[in-house]
Amino acid sequence: xxxxxxxINGLSLGSIYAIIALGYTMVYGIAKMLNFAHGDFIMxxxxxxxxxxxxxxGNSVVGIIVAIILCTLLGVTTEFxxxxxxxxxxxxxxxxxxxxGVSYLLENIALLIYGADIKSFSSVVKWxxxxxxxxxxxxxxxxxxxxxVSVVILVVxxxxxxxxxxxxxxxxxxxxxxxATLMGINxxxxxxxxxxxxxxxxxxxxxLLCSAYPSLSxxxxxxxxxxxxxxxxxxxxxxxxxxxxxxxVLGIVEILSxxxxxxxxxxxxxxxxxxxxxLVKPTGILGKQIQExx
Amino acid sequence: MEPxxxxxxxxxxxxxxxxxxxxxxxxxxxxxxxxxxxxxAGKTTTLHTLSGLINADGGxxxxxxxxxxxxxxxxxxxxxxxxxxxxxxxxxxxxxxxxLRMGAYTRKDKSEMEATIENVYRRFPRLEERKxxxxxxxxxxxxxxLAMGRALMSHPxxxxxxxxxxxxxxxxxNEIFSIIEDVNKDGVTVLLVEQNAKKALSIASRAYVLETGxxxxxxxxxxxxxxxxxRKAYLGE
Numbered sequence: 001x002x003x004x005x006x007x008i009n010g011l012s013l014g015s016i017y018a019i020i021a022l023g024y025t026m027v028y029g030i031a032k033m034l035n036f037a038h039g040d041f042i043m044x045x046x047x048x049x050x051x052x053x054x055x056x057x058g059n060s061v062v063g064i065i066v067a068i069i070l071c072t073l074l075g076v077t078t079e080f081x082x083x084x085x086x087x088x089x090x091x092x093x094x095x096x097x098x099x100x101g102v103s104y105l106l107e108n109i110a111l112l113i114y115g116a117d118i119k120s121f122s123s124v125v126k127w128x129x130x131x132x133x134x135x136x137x138x139x140x141x142x143x144x145x146x147x148x149v150s151v152v153i154l155v156v157x158x159x160x161x162x163x164x165x166x167x168x169x170x171x172x173x174x175x176x177x178x179x180a181t182l183m184g185i186n187x188x189x190x191x192x193x194x195x196x197x198x199x200x201x202x203x204x205x206x207x208l209l210c211s212a213y214p215s216l217s218x219x220x221x222x223x224x225x226x227x228x229x230x231x232x233x234x235x236x237x238x239x240x241x242x243x244x245x246x247x248x249v250l251g252i253v254e255i256l257s258x259x260x261x262x263x264x265x266x267x268x269x270x271x272x273x274x275x276x277x278x279l280v281k282p283t284g285i286l287g288k289q290i291q292e293x294x
Numbered sequence: 295m296e297p298x299x300x301x302x303x304x305x306x307x308x309x310x311x312x313x314x315x316x317x318x319x320x321x322x323x324x325x326x327x328x329x330x331x332x333x334x335a336g337k338t339t340t341l342h343t344l345s346g347l348i349n350a351d352g353g354x355x356x357x358x359x360x361x362x363x364x365x366x367x368x369x370x371x372x373x374x375x376x377x378x379x380x381x382x383x384x385x386x387x388x389x390x391x392x393x394l395r396m397g398a399y400t401r402k403d404k405s406e407m408e409a410t411i412e413n414v415y416r417r418f419p420r421l422e423e424r425k426x427x428x429x430x431x432x433x434x435x436x437x438x439x440l441a442m443g444r445a446l447m448s449h450p451x452x453x454x455x456x457x458x459x460x461x462x463x464x465x466x467x468n469e470i471f472s473i474i475e476d477v478n479k480d481g482v483t484v485l486l487v488e489q490n491a492k493k494a495l496s497i498a499s500r501a502y503v504l505e506t507g508x509x510x511x512x513x514x515x516x517x518x519x520x521x522x523x524x525r526k527a528y529l530g531e
Contacts, residue, residue: 165399172385172396178347179383184371184400184448288387 004137006259007252012143012212014251015150019205020228021235021243022157023198029238030174030194031087033095037078037102039225041199045071045206046216047110050121060124060207067203075199076192078102084188103222110218123211146208153201154244161240170194174238227254230274236287245285249273298323298452298483299344299375304353306336306343313339315507316353321452326474326484328494328515330528331504337487338380340504341454344485345377346370357452372400376450380457380487382441386430390421393429393440397447407447414443417473435466442473452483459490471497491528495519503528 020042027035045067052063082102086095127141161167173180173190180187202221209224210216227250235246250270257266277284297320306314314336321327329337342348344355346367355362357375365373376397385393394414398407415422418439424432429440438458445453455474459467467490475497478484488494495501498515503524511518518524 168388168392168396169399171388175385175387176383179379179385180396181347181367182345182371182377182379182383183396183444184368185396186366186368 005139006255008139008143008147010252010255011248012146012251013255014231014248015146016205016209016212016247017224017228017231017250018244018247019150019153019201019208020224021231021247022153022240023201023205024229024232025235025237025240025243026170026194027198028232030170031079031083031191033083033092034099034229035078035083035195035198036096036099036225036229037106038198038202039221039223039228040103040106041071041074041202041221042206042209042224043110043216043218043221044074044106045203046121046210046220047114048203049124049207049210050119050216053122058122060122064124064203064207067207068200071203071206072196072200075195075202079192079195084191107218107222114218116217119216121210121214121216123214124207125211140212142208142211146212149204149208150244150247153204154240157197157240166190166193227270230271234274234277234284236284238288239284239286242284242286249285296323297321298358299485300354300356301340301344302354302356304340304343304355305351306339306348307351313507314343317504317507317509318353319502319509319512321483321485323451323483324478324481325500326478326486326498328491328498328501329485329487329504330489330491330494330501331510332528333489334506335504336507337504338456341377341379341456341485341487344454345375371448371450374449374451375454376445376448376452377454378438378441378445378456378458380460382434382437384429384432384437384440384444386428388429389426390429390432390440391425393444394421394447397444400448410447410449414446417446417476418443435462435469438462438466438470439473442470442477446477446482450482452485453477454485454487456487457489458486459488459493467493491524492519 023038024035027033048067048070049060049063052066053060056062082098083095086098089095123142125142125145129139129141129144131138161171169180169185169190172183173185173187177187228247231246231250232243234249235242253273254266254270257269261269299321302318303316304314305312305316329340331337339348343350344362346362346365350363357373360373362370385396394411398410401407420436421439421443424436429437432440458470462470471493474484474486486494486498495515495518500513501515501518502509503511
């Protein structure tokens with residue numbers, strides 16, 4: 001029975017990684033860049049919820065909405081100011097280094113405003129959760145909400161991409177920007193839209209992450225950000241279902257290793273898996289085979 | 295005849311190398327105009343500049359009164375100028391039908407779009423047979439048909455075709471060229487870039503010969519086909 005509890009907790013943590021990984025993978029798919037500041041968007045989202053909830057004496061719903069809006073704006077602004085001018089730069093490293101710079105910038109701004117001490121974040125999910133088998137199996141409310149939210153996000157995203165004109169434009173632009181332009185697609189606007197979606201998902205992930213692990217510091221987003229990046233690569237960078245699978249695998253492995261092997265070794269195991277997967281299948285679980293162009 | 299497209303003194307640089315050295319040409323409404331020349335002469339550069347995929351460094355491109363060098367590149371197809379790019383560049387991860395829909399991205403009328411898809415299927419029955427297949431799984435000739443069908447989805451008045459016969463078997467080459475003639479008969483003006491100069495000259499009304507970024511010769515396609523120097527340089531005789 002306790003194994004089941006750990007598995008569900010792993011699923012829940014994995015769902016958070018998956019939501020973050022979706023942002024990484026969508027942005028990579030279309031802009032062909034790794035937005036290393038993505039993890040810090042989570043932290044920004046958490047602080048916004050924290051501040052708004054404090055100002056409104058505990059009303060976290062408004063906090064979440066404000067966080068989603070501001071994180072979306074932050075993502076679009078970052079793309080416009082820091083990344084867009086470097087698109088087509090001689091070296092793809094330029095934008096990567098800029099992203100790392102944005103990451104430090106956000107962490108230090110948070111440090112200036114909120115200080116280095118850890119804030120206690122009160123969960124946005126007030127529901128106690130469910131209890132099965134005479135209380136032997138307890139599932140927390142936040143765990144259930146996290147899993148449900150991630151499934152809803154995945155379904156909505158898939159529908160958006162496969163059924164809407166904008167979603168199809170996104171797919172086309174991620175495959176061939178020149179050909180997409182010939183179709184009349186505004187590629188810059190499509191990339192901005194992708195950043196908007198990814199960043200709003202970061203805010204959602206932040207709300208769930210800090211509700212499950214309620215300590216908030218300027219570095220809160222860093223480690224989950226890196227793990228979600230691992231999840232995206234594991235699932236196959238650029239693939240939306242891949243990000244979901246990668247995230248879930250990572251979360252379950254992390255919780256089970258913490259429980260049954262060693263909590264110190266858990267992260268080593270997680271990153272060890274990445275190394276093994278990349279050795280065996282460099283494109284990740286659902287990654288596309290690199291096509292030979294004739 | 296009034297020109298639908300007029301290019302004046304167009305120049306393009308790649309870094310310090312001048313790829314187009316101030317070329318001028320025009321395409322009249324209803325014509326098929328061929329742009330022939332060797333590899334690296336600047337044919338694809340010309341088409342990419344017309345569609346705004348490359349910025350011009352000088353000169354003018356006037357299409358139906360619009361100055362295209364100052365038009366955002368994604369708006370050009372909406373003005374009625376479509377391109378079938380070199381190497382087809384279909385969206386390999388999308389189905390044939392999704393590719394066709396992308397071709398009509400700028401057209402918002404849904405019922406009209408369905409009618410256009412039917413038209414494209416009539417012209418290319420093979421695309422209808424394979425409409426739910428991923429474009430990347432099609433043969434080269436089928437991908438060329440898809441790329442042409444996709445361009446036709448935008449109801450172009452002028453269609454730019456870049457090396458439509460490249461890499462195709464002789465049977466497909468003949469089929470593609472007869473389709474280009476059909477499309478032209480239906481009122482679409484065609485600017486055709488080809489390395490297969492003989493084929494191109496045989497369906498075109500006029501032609502320009504590009505040599506290292508300049509127009510070396512121009513004239514009636516039939517005359518160029520019988521020109522001694524052209525025969526030697528481009529027709530392998």
